[in-house]
Amino acid sequence: MRLAVxxxxxxxxxxxxxxxxxxxxxxxxRVLAVDVDPQDSLGRAFGVVAKGRDDSLSxxxxxxxxxxxxxxxxxxxxxxxxxPAHPSLEPVATQLAAMGGLxxxxxxxxxxxRGDYDHVVLDTRxxxxxxxxxxxxxxxxVLSVFTDDPGSALGVARVAAxxxxxxxxxxxxxxxxxxxxxxxxxxxxAARQVVGALEGTGLPLLExxxxxxxRVVTSTLAKRPIxxxxxxxxxxxxxxxxxxxxxxxxxxVSA
Amino acid sequence: xxxxxxxxxxxxxxxxxxxxxxxxxxAESPAPEPDxxxxxxxxxxxxxxxxxxxRAVREPHPTLExxxxxxxxxxxR
Numbered sequence: 001m002r003l004a005v006x007x008x009x010x011x012x013x014x015x016x017x018x019x020x021x022x023x024x025x026x027x028x029x030r031v032l033a034v035d036v037d038p039q040d041s042l043g044r045a046f047g048v049v050a051k052g053r054d055d056s057l058s059x060x061x062x063x064x065x066x067x068x069x070x071x072x073x074x075x076x077x078x079x080x081x082x083x084p085a086h087p088s089l090e091p092v093a094t095q096l097a098a099m100g101g102l103x104x105x106x107x108x109x110x111x112x113x114r115g116d117y118d119h120v121v122l123d124t125r126x127x128x129x130x131x132x133x134x135x136x137x138x139x140x141x142v143l144s145v146f147t148d149d150p151g152s153a154l155g156v157a158r159v160a161a162x163x164x165x166x167x168x169x170x171x172x173x174x175x176x177x178x179x180x181x182x183x184x185x186x187x188x189x190a191a192r193q194v195v196g197a198l199e200g201t202g203l204p205l206l207e208x209x210x211x212x213x214x215r216v217v218t219s220t221l222a223k224r225p226i227x228x229x230x231x232x233x234x235x236x237x238x239x240x241x242x243x244x245x246x247x248x249x250x251x252x253v254s255a
Numbered sequence: 256x257x258x259x260x261x262x263x264x265x266x267x268x269x270x271x272x273x274x275x276x277x278x279x280x281x282a283e284s285p286a287p288e289p290d291x292x293x294x295x296x297x298x299x300x301x302x303x304x305x306x307x308x309x310r311a312v313r314e315p316h317p318t319l320e321x322x323x324x325x326x327x328x329x330x331x332r
Binding site for chain 2: 150153154156157158160161193194196197198200201203
């Protein structure tokens, strides 16, 4: 599975979800986590910070002949390698877009690694711009996430429309395998309303909900995703269940 | 405002945010329109005679039918 985690809204937990899913999926095989966000948050979630464009995804997008294995950080967690981003990704993307090569750039950059991994998890920025499309074009499955913020539900709906549009344009064959609530406050009414409204859209909602937890924030500060740092916690258990549900949904869709 | 109304309003927003996507530009030329060339048809039915009459038909195409004895003439526009 090549999974892109997307939302048109920032701050809804995409990176935390991508990091924890990558760790959880590594129980099933070798995983590569790819940061396609110039804010380089996915690498930071594991304590990995690229020094410049030469040791980040930027180098691979700039030079199609570059060997991605020289940039990939090995074993940032058991079974998990990481391809970090760097803020230089922004100008590199702008340059590629001007030349017409941005949309397929991430897919081309990852092609030499195709046989090395069972799963690839791509983290995207909080918009539906060219870099996000490049990530989606490198994926065969898309997961969108939401919280108790109604704006995050709109982010899910916009991802669904974005995917449909680009599938119609044949830019990608990636499918929305589901939308997951990654900040579930069972005592609050807002999350229930957001879930209720999303259910009315017919979009595929995943059953697993990641409970609101301060430990998730603490683990981010400690640069160890909660699935690694506190694997028995309810949030970590939920992320593991979410990884299994996403994998099952992706297999159903591709069958 | 009730919870139900808030949820309904959000649902309306979501439906607006995820409209049916536009169809991609099609490379193919559109399907040709049906041929509406005027046609004159004459049939002779020796075994079925009819009284002289004139009939106008609107659908599917405007047609004028004339019948007299064993001859039926239809003019389609």
